[in-house]
Amino acid sequence: GESVGLHLPTLSVQEGDNSIINCAYSNSASDYFIWYKQESGKGPQFIIDIRSNMDKRQGQRVTVLLNKTVKHLSLQIAATQPGDSAVYFCAENINLDNQFYFGTGTSLTVIP
Amino acid sequence: DAMVIQNPRYQVTQFGKPVTLSCSQTLNHNVMYWYQQKSSQAPKLLFHYYDKDFNNEADTPDNFQSRRPNTSFCFLDIRSPGLGDAAMYLCATSRDWGNGYTFGSGTRLTVV
Numbered sequence: 698g699e700s701v702g703l704h705l706p707t708l709s710v711q712e713g714d715n716s717i718i719n720c721a722y723s724n725s726a727s728d729y730f731i732w733y734k735q736e737s738g739k740g741p742q743f744i745i746d747i748r749s750n751m752d753k754r755q756g757q758r759v760t761v762l763l764n765k766t767v768k769h770l771s772l773q774i775a776a777t778q779p780g781d782s783a784v785y786f787c788a789e790n791i792n793l794d795n796q797f798y799f800g801t802g803t804s805l806t807v808i809p
Numbered sequence: 810d811a812m813v814i815q816n817p818r819y820q821v822t823q824f825g826k827p828v829t830l831s832c833s834q835t836l837n838h839n840v841m842y843w844y845q846q847k848s849s850q851a852p853k854l855l856f857h858y859y860d861k862d863f864n865n866e867a868d869t870p871d872n873f874q875s876r877r878p879n880t881s882f883c884f885l886d887i888r889s890p891g892l893g894d895a896a897m898y899l900c901a902t903s904r905d906w907g908n909g910y911t912f913g914s915g916t917r918l919t920v921v
Contacts, residue, residue: 705850731910741899801850802850
């Protein structure tokens with residue numbers, strides 16, 4: 698499993714700017730990754746996923762980049778809006794394992 | 810809409826008084842998970858069911874139990890809540906191993 702951090706990294710961006718949220722993973726066998734968005738007081742919501750046979754995947758205003766060489770995952774949000782303010786978690790799965798392992802999470806604050 | 814529903818959204822219980830949290834799903838997913846999430850931390854898996862097969866995480870306290878009487882419902886029982894059990898409890902489902910999760914909105918448990 699992955700470590701669970703006690704201190705949530707934070708990121709503040711101006712409305713309209715692009716945001717980049719990073720996630721490092723430790724298991725080179727991880728082959729499926731998901732980014733979740735969690736707003737205050739709510740459950741996590743699926744944003745975008747990527748499998749290890751890809752290095753980039755795009756959705757609406759979001760892009761996920763996967764660098765397997767350095768075991769790094771990033772979420773890019775274009776034209777960040779106040780509604781994007783939330784905690785973002787990356788989660789990884791290893792070979793159809795019975796659970797996903799969550800990263801520490803990053804708190805994104807969008808400044809109007 | 811198909812979804813994962815958790816009741817109640819907020820639960821206040823007394824120290825040591827048993828409490829049950831409920832989760833229902835209309836997705837007909839095979840797997841149901843219970844996660845505990847404390848402030849500013851990643852969700853921590855307590856246990857999960859694949860159909861009727863129960864899987865307990867090694868570090869889940871005995872104080873936490875679960876029941877899944879049918880495909881649609883899953884319950885989390887906390888036999889003697891302590892102050893340290895105050896947290897958000899998240900229910901999630903997935904179609905199968907290695908599939909992404911659909912989360913409920915969570916139940917915020919307060920122990921007084």
